[in-house]
Amino acid sequence: xxxxxxxxxxxxxxxxxxxxxxxxxxxxxxxxxxxxxxxxxxxxxxxxxxxxxxxxxxxxxxxxxxxxxxxxxxxxxxxxxxxxxxxxxxxxxxxxxxxxxxxxxxxxxxxxxxxxxxxxxxxxxxxxxxxxxxxxxxxxxxxxxxxxxxxxxxxxxxxxxxxxxxxxxxxxxxxxxxxxxxxxxxxxxxxxxxxxxxxxxxxxxxxxxxxxxxxxxxxxxxxxxxxxxxxxxxxxxxxxxxxxxxxxxxxxxxxxxxxxxxxxxxxxxxxxxxxxxxxxxxxxxxxxxxx
Ligand code: ADP
Ligand code: MG
Numbered sequence: 001x002x003x004x005x006x007x008x009x010x011x012x013x014x015x016x017x018x019x020x021x022x023x024x025x026x027x028x029x030x031x032x033x034x035x036x037x038x039x040x041x042x043x044x045x046x047x048x049x050x051x052x053x054x055x056x057x058x059x060x061x062x063x064x065x066x067x068x069x070x071x072x073x074x075x076x077x078x079x080x081x082x083x084x085x086x087x088x089x090x091x092x093x094x095x096x097x098x099x100x101x102x103x104x105x106x107x108x109x110x111x112x113x114x115x116x117x118x119x120x121x122x123x124x125x126x127x128x129x130x131x132x133x134x135x136x137x138x139x140x141x142x143x144x145x146x147x148x149x150x151x152x153x154x155x156x157x158x159x160x161x162x163x164x165x166x167x168x169x170x171x172x173x174x175x176x177x178x179x180x181x182x183x184x185x186x187x188x189x190x191x192x193x194x195x196x197x198x199x200x201x202x203x204x205x206x207x208x209x210x211x212x213x214x215x216x217x218x219x220x221x222x223x224x225x226x227x228x229x230x231x232x233x234x235x236x237x238x239x240x241x242x243x244x245x246x247x248x249x250x251x252x253x254x255x256x257x258x259x260x261x262x263x264x265x266x267x268x269x270x271x272x273x274x275x276x277x278x279x280x281x282x283x284x285x286x287x288x289x290x291x
Pocket of ligand 1: 042
């Protein structure tokens with residue numbers, strides 16, 4: 001993203017090599033979104049056209065108010081374009097009713113938010129299980145799927161914990177498990193690391209990279225941090241409701257390579273790590289355990 005100041009008006013590049021020929025997971029065609037506030041209209045998206053192919057990992061960037069969340073809500077079938085069309089897996093979903101959109105959402109899309117949005121009096125396992133109820137998964141299957149999803153984010157041992165008993169990073173992992181539980185083909189995350197410290201953010205990016213790499217999940221995240229966008233394969237930049245930049249990421253960051261080089265900062269993880277190693281050894285292998 002280092003050339004962002006010089007190439008703001010560069011024409012969008014074609015999609016990643018090898019992606020041509022497939023049906024795009026996402027195709028937007030001249031999408032506008034207006035919010036009607038009575039006297040005034042907010043023109044949040046002003047003609048957005050893009051394609052995102054299966055297996056891509058895209059970071060959406062841009063300053064506050066540039067339309068990123070509006071875009072994500074449309075991509076996630078939480079909202080509809082005012083004008084223009086949205087094709088999801090080749091099917092035009094722009095004209096569907098709320099009910100129809102909700103059904104498609106529960107089958108195809110996982111959504112992760114900055115604020116985690118977990119139910120506080122509900123265990124991690126039950127939080128993850130919720131979308132399976134809406135999707136009509138048989139009772140006996142729900143818990144098994146939720147356990148499997150928690151395992152995928154490394155939290156199998158926290159199934160009975162309530163959100164208040166989990167660190168921020170762990171809560172976001174529960175939210176990712178909840179997004180995965182119906183086996184979506186598309187994972188959307190709006191500022192998923194916005195409330196997390198930098199190490200925990202990279203742990204979240206590791207999970208997203210793994211899901212993308214090993215499970216072929218198409219991932220789109222919003223971030224305003226260039227360091228986080230660097231974990232994606234492609235970056236889009238928005239300004240004033242328009243896409244002004246579309247580039248492939250050069251020298252992509254790999255979270256699994258970076259994490260071992262960072263100190264363990266999260267107190268809870270540090271405690272876990274101390275407990276699982278020898279009594280005298282701290283998390284970095286030195287002899288003074290962290291307090
Ligand atoms: P970003 O996520 O990039 O910060 P948003 O998509 O949230 O941007 O907002 C784009 C523009 O649309 C802003 O001017 C914002 O104030 C406006 N906006 C967003 N959501 C609504 C809404 N529900 N009602 C009215 N205006 C909105
Ligand atoms: Mg936003």
